[in-house]
Amino acid sequence: MELLSFGKTGWGDELFYATLMTIAVSITAMLIGFFFALIFTPLKLSKNKFLNFVANSYTTVIRGVPELLVIYLFFFGGSGAIMYVASIFGYFEYIEINAFITGSFSIGIISGAYSTEVFRGAIQSIDKGQFEAAKVLGIKKHIQFFKIIMPQMLRLAIPNLSNVWQITLKDTSLISVTGLVEIMRQSYIAAGSTRDPLLFYSVAALIYLILTFLSMRLINRLEIKYSRGF
């Protein structure tokens, strides 16, 4: 128990900060994922065959390839790609991207593919009459989206988005391979220096369980809020 205490002798405070890091990466990745979903969902629903193809390849490739491989791609290829872009603008110094950005970006791209599918499904299951009614009433396109489609879509999407959040949260454990000190990496360090891997990995598992439990509680509340009136 002493190993888990806060302060200089224990690993409690380190694990606490690592937990905060995991939460920060998960939220950032989720938001990056939303950003990608915002771009790719309209492409998926568009009538243009080429745009369809682009969006479909994004979701198929990301959902069919292991997360770890995607992370390795960005971890080893990220700074190279940035330096290449920078060299076009005449900047030839070495650029190093920090692990937080690489991590949340790669997890964000993965989470974005799942979010895209969720939003597509949600929009498609909205009754067509809703779109037509809005059109007939002469409501402007963006108001139609924000005031009519969006509220209905969110209600349908939230249960599935909570799954995406769980996947994202668990996927962040994989960025420990890039050296970012989140729960998994901190447990690895602690296990290595105390030679007590069983304790620290069990604590890590427990922290993840608490995180998933708490976030499910929170999401259930959101679900109730958004399904009011139905």
Add this chain to the structure above:
Amino acid sequence: MDFTIMATSLPKLLSATVITLKLLSLSLFFGIFIGLLFAILRLNKNPFLSKFAYGYSYVFRGTPLLVQIFIIYFGLGQIEYFRTTFLWVIFKEPYWCAIIAFALNTGAYTSEILRSAFETIKPGIIEAGKSLGISNKIIFYKIQIPVAIRQSLPAYGNEIILMMKGTSLASTVTLMDITGVAKYIISTTFKPIEVFIVAGGIYLFMTFIIHNFIKYLEKRFSF
């Protein structure tokens, strides 16, 4: 784009595919039995057994697969009992540790899939069996299980694909599966994009085959 690296890494990655497929098939094989066992326990009227099965699936679905592998591979070796008995033959091998972790993990998801399949079986089917005088045991094995398997095929297909992606984590415990070999080639050649295309292509091909195989099975066993 460096095509020679792609060409030279392809045979290495293909030979690593064998390990990925071995890990996948063995863990799915054990996972089905674990899943079936826990699905039955979950539907048991004994509240202790059903709570236990619920707890099992909650813990394994609520924690990352990486933690589970690390606990089994690094953690269990710490317990005296595992090191001194015959169990050590299994638990000292990263290969078997990975399979145990994968099987327990996929077992948890499979048990949820099967449970919901059992719950959605129309009671009429079971009642029809009873009124024909078929014994409870045979109703379970010959009616409930086949119907449940058919119902859970689409969800189980997804689980197979998720598990295939999950086997990439075996590379974190020193196994050289596709991802492990890919990482090795990337870190020695510094050509991440080329290697990603080849390795990702192999994974996508396997996803494609699994997806179509499940579709075929769905058609075959539909009624």
